[in-house]
Amino acid sequence: MEAIMRNLFLTMAKSQTANRLAKRYGLRFGAQRFVAGESIKHAVKTTQQLNDQGLKVTLDHLGESVYTRDEAAQATADCIQTLDVVKEANLDMYLSIKLTQLGLDIDENxxxxxxxxxxxxxxxxxxxxxxxxEDYAHNATTFRLxxxxxxEFPNQIGLAIQACLxxxxxxxxxxGKKGVNVRLVKGAYKESSEVAFPDKTDVDKQFIDLLEQHLTSGSFTAIATHDETVIHHIKQFIEKQDIPKERYEFQMLYGIRTQLQLNLVKEGYPVRVYVPFGTDWYAYFMRRLAERPANVSFVLRSMFKK
Ligand code: FAD
Known part of the structure; x- marks a missing residue:
């Protein structure tokens, strides 16, 4: 049943019509739990609050699967505006971007x-x-770009790698050989068994292997997971290998396992929260429901709340 729900939400995430409607009607159905708000003002306020609690932030001006040049140019301007606003507010953050938001499906150049x-x-x-x-269909072009x-910017840019592939x-x-700062994740998209492990146990196993591989490569590793078993294992690994704090951080998504984020900070670990904001929240929200179909219960509650 869980696998069916997961596939359903991942298929729904691709609906352009639902995405357009979601943009028009604003944050709904409990999406506020995962999305900081629709404007940069909300993002700045949330970043400030998280920074005050000792949490670093990565901001994501939501958007993906853009098919017109105007929208891609607008998304670029929005990201640049975000960088200017956070500098003005002197916030501790970095920016996450998706290449399909910037026109990858229109023209690679x-x-x-x-x-x-x-x-x-x-x-x-x-x-x-x-x-x-993003999904496997964009993997090769994402690597190329x-x-x-x-x-050109070796210290300014990093990449996310999915353990499911x-x-x-x-x-x-x-x-690792090039010294790239990598965020390791399990992978949030529906992929074919030709390119990805169909069984979650195999994904979890490869995730640990890859984390250990990159942590010992000398390059920076962002350990992006809410999985307490993985976090416990990696904490021990870091201690055993004596990996300095400058070479790793834990990362989690806004609205998920908030207490765990704060506990890690209390224990002295560096933690960064991924904070999405903007009107293009639909596909991101569907992926969060796919990861944990039990989340549907609060969607239903939010629909019946006055
Ligand atoms: P899981 O085994 O899925 O979950 C472990 C536990 O975490 C669950 O039991 C539950 O308690 C909690 N949990 C997990 N997800 C949810 C949820 N949605 N709602 C409530 N509780 C939940 N994926 C990509 O494909 N590309 C990316 O670039 C990317 N960037 C990411 C950046 C960050 C900072 C993070 C944290 C994740 C990112 N992801 C990305 C998503 C990732 O691939 C996983 O889909 C997601 O993190 C869930 O996997 P998990 O490691 O938490 O483990």
């Missing part, structure tokens, strides 16, 4: 120009940019 503008402004303002990893940007072990080995 256009997307590169947009991403380059964002990373240049981040460099000027002293911020770091992480490219999120990442390598181009990384060659067979190819990730090899990809990570190459990124």
């Amino acid at each position: 256009l997307c590169y120009d947009h991403a380059r503008k964002i990373v240049s402004r981040a460099a000027e303002n002293g911020y770091f940019v992480r490219i999120d990893m 990442f390598h181009k940007l990384h060659a 067979h190819k990730s072990k090899q990809d990570l080995a190459e990124l």
Whole structure:
């Protein structure tokens, strides 16, 4: 049943019509639990509150699967505005971006120009940019553009790698050699068994292997998970291997396992929270429901709340 629900939400995440309606009608159905708000003002307020609790932040100006040049240019301008506003407010954060939001499905060169503008402004303002990893259909192009940007801005840009993919072990080995700052995740998209492990046990196993591999590569590792078993294992691994705090951080999503985030801070671990904001919340929200179909209960509650 859980697998059916997961597939249903991941399929729903791709609906352009539902996405358009969601944008028009605003944050609904309990999405506020996972999304900081629709405007940059909300993002700044949330970042400030999290920073005050000792949590670092990565901001995601929500958006993906953009198919017009105007929308891709607007998304680029929004990301640049975000970098300017947070600098003005002197906030501790970095930016996460998705290449399909910047026009990857329209024209690879256009997307590169947009991403380059964002990373240049981040460099000027002293911020770091992480490219999120989207579905497998965009994996090769994401790598291509990442390598181009990384060659020019080696200290300003990092990438996310998904443990669910067979190819990730090899990809990570190459990124480790280049000293790339990597965020490791299990993977949030529906993929075919030709390219990804269909069984969650295998994903969990590869996730631990990849975390250990990158932590010992000498490069920076963002351990992005809410899985307490993994976190417990990695805490012991870090201690045993004597990995300094400058070389890793735990990362979690806004609205998920909030107490666990604060507990890690209390124990002295570096923790960063991924804070999405904006009107394009629908697909992101569907993926959060897919990860834990039990979340549907609060969607239902929010629908019947006056
Ligand atoms: P799971 O085994 O799925 O979950 C472990 C426990 O965490 C669950 O038992 C539950 O208690 C809690 N939990 C997990 N998800 C939820 C939820 N939605 N609601 C409530 N509780 C939950 N994926 C990508 O494909 N590309 C990316 O670029 C990407 N970036 C990410 C950045 C960050 C900072 C994080 C934390 C995740 C990111 N993801 C990304 C999502 C990731 O791939 C997983 O889908 C997600 O993190 C759930 O996996 P988990 O590691 O928490 O483990």
